[in-house]
Amino acid sequence: MNLSNCPQCGKVYVKNSYNLCPNCLREIEDQYRKCVDYLRKNRSCNLHELSDGTGVPIRMITRFIREGRIATKDAPNVLTPCESCGELIKEGTLCANCKSQLAKDFSHMQEDEKRKAERQNALDFGNTYMKDRDKFDKR
Ligand SMILES: [Zn+2]
Ligand SMILES: [Zn+2]
16 A cells, blocks of 8 residues: 655545545545536636635636636636736636747757757767878878
8 A cells, every 4th residue: 555645734645646635635626616616607707706706725726727627718717827927817827928938948948959969069070080080190
């Protein structure tokens, strides 16, 4: 049996794929059901109204949305904060700005890698050439 401490309440439990003890798991299921119920009745509520109305922490609701358990089409006004700048967005973890910034950073990184590789190739070529020249000189 694989025992572990529940990251939520600290109790020892038999490890499962959710990484939570059955008690906490049940609590999260309750919170999830509350959100779904609330959204069914108040489809146009926003994140704060949903949290106030259900007593479920915003962080938890954000998690449900990120995990895709609450579909954004069922909660059109429930926006989650961008992980980078905190701007409220409809889906995903980053806003359009941060996403394009990230893409830019990434292509820069790739360019750097390419340049580094080219420099290394030139170096390797130089070394091979020197070695070969030795050989040629001896001949
Ligand atoms: Zn627990
Ligand atoms: Zn952002």
